[in-house]
Amino acid sequence: MMPAEAFSFADSPYPIRDDLAAAFRTSWQRLSAPGTWWSGAERVAIAEEARRSVSCALCRTRSAALSPHAVSGEHEASDALPATAVDAVHRIASDPARLTRSWFEKLLAGGLADTHYVEALGVTVSLVSIDAFHRALGLPLEPLPPPEPGEPSRRRPPEAEPGTAWVPLLPARRIDGPDADLYIAPGPAPLPNVIRAMSLVPDEVRNLLTLSGAMYLGPVQMLQLETNRALDRAQIELVAGRVSALRECFY
Numbered sequence: 001m002m003p004a005e006a007f008s009f010a011d012s013p014y015p016i017r018d019d020l021a022a023a024f025r026t027s028w029q030r031l032s033a034p035g036t037w038w039s040g041a042e043r044v045a046i047a048e049e050a051r052r053s054v055s056c057a058l059c060r061t062r063s064a065a066l067s068p069h070a071v072s073g074e075h076e077a078s079d080a081l082p083a084t085a086v087d088a089v090h091r092i093a094s095d096p097a098r099l100t101r102s103w104f105e106k107l108l109a110g111g112l113a114d115t116h117y118v119e120a121l122g123v124t125v126s127l128v129s130i131d132a133f134h135r136a137l138g139l140p141l142e143p144l145p146p147p148e149p150g151e152p153s154r155r156r157p158p159e160a161e162p163g164t165a166w167v168p169l170l171p172a173r174r175i176d177g178p179d180a181d182l183y184i185a186p187g188p189a190p191l192p193n194v195i196r197a198m199s200l201v202p203d204e205v206r207n208l209l210t211l212s213g214a215m216y217l218g219p220v221q222m223l224q225l226e227t228n229r230a231l232d233r234a235q236i237e238l239v240a241g242r243v244s245a246l247r248e249c250f251y
Contacts, residue, residue: 007142014137023214024133024142027126027207032145036155036201037116038123040147045080046120047127047144049089052076059094068098084112085120092124097248104166114167115156115200122204129211160200170199182206 007024009016031047034040053059056076062068068091077086084107091099107117134141159175160168172190174183179202183191191199198204231239 006145009139012137012139017214020133020214023210024130027130027211028142028145030203030207031123031126033148034150034152035119035123036153036203037113037119039152040150042081043119043123044144044147045078046085046089046123049075049077049081049086050093050124050127051131051141051144052078053090053093056090056094059090062091063095068095082111084110085116088112088117088120089124092121093128095248101166118167118198118201119204122198122201122208126207126211129215133215157200157202165197167200169196170202172196178202 006028007021009021031043032040033043035043038046053075058071058073058075061073062071065071075086075090077090081089088107091103104117108114131141157170157179159170159177159179161171162168170179170182170191172193174180174191179199182195182199182202182205195205195209198208
């Protein structure tokens with residue numbers, strides 16, 4: 001069970017909104033629990049590898065190289081995960097701007113299923129986002145939660161379909177069933193691609209929507225950027241685009 005003092009921010013030199021701390025706790029709770037394809041212990045191991053990539057000598061050398069494919073070697077990692085999963089997590093966390101389809105296809109050929117890749121991606125993105133928040137404010141990183149027992153649900157949405165992305169996605173058109181809650185836009189608007197990107201594992205989308213809703217904007221707010229804001233839509237997009245470039249956002 002997650003400690004009650006997790007994300008208390010009692011020693012923070014800056015005031016931290018309650019909804020941010022609540023979103024972080026929710027994400028931590030989901031991190032430690034069995035997921036859709038990985039167990040709780042494996043999900044915590046994925047988070048550990050995401051943190052370990054910061055000091056991994058191979059990751060540092062690759063990030064500094066003209067091409068990551070010009071550098072070979074082994075990641076500094078535990079033996080809790082398959083080598084393909086370790087490479088996926090380290091590369092996503094340390095050098096996301098230079099991921100390629102051919103690299104992804106090698107992961108699949110090496111035995112990493114597309115569903116497992118998407119869930120590992122979701123865990124990594126959540127961990128990196130929360131850790132980046134702490135580093136930006138000069139706060140110590142939150143200790144990872146102990147894993148919870150249980151089995152993954154192993155549910156693959158039957159509506160997921162191949163397309164132009166690397167992995168199958170839920171269709172842009174609205175669907176019924178257990179994943180209809182992801183189609184939160186009012187009216188017949190299609191599901192945005194940024195939400196569809198990890199929809200092969202819907203629970204990872206739900207987690208990131210909780211995080212992004214607290215750290216940035218919720219999906220409905222994204223559709224209402226023109227209302228009651230100091231910046232207009234063009235200015236918001238300019239700032240977001242610049243930050244994405246500086247952060248090497250792959251999407």
